[in-house]
Amino acid sequence: MTETVIHLGFWELLIGSIVTMYMLIAGGWVLAKAGRSPLWILLLLFPYINVLAVWAFAFMRWPFVDRAPNSTEPGPADRN
Incomplete structure (x- = not known):
């Protein structure tokens, strides 16, 4: 038996570790900019769960996109 x-x-191992750390840091930064906890990125380390996590993240509400616009800033129509 072989x-x-x-x-x-x-x-x-060194290159794999560097690539993995870069993925975790960059992904955590993206999640933080999207208004989510950067700890979500840890789900990418688990097979099959990572696909579900990316799918859930893509279809959940995004706080920075869904928030009401600031009424003090002029919109594109108000600048003319």
Whole structure:
């Protein structure tokens, strides 16, 4: 019986760790800008749950998009 074992070297692990950390930091920043908790990004680390998390995030309400416009700032029609 043969077993398949993946042996990763130092450089593969280092590059994989850097890419993963960049994904987590950039994704957390995007979530924070969208008005959500940056901790949502941790769901991307789990297989199958990550697909559901991205789907849920895409279809939930976005606080910064759905909020009422500020009445003190002139709109595009008011600038003329």
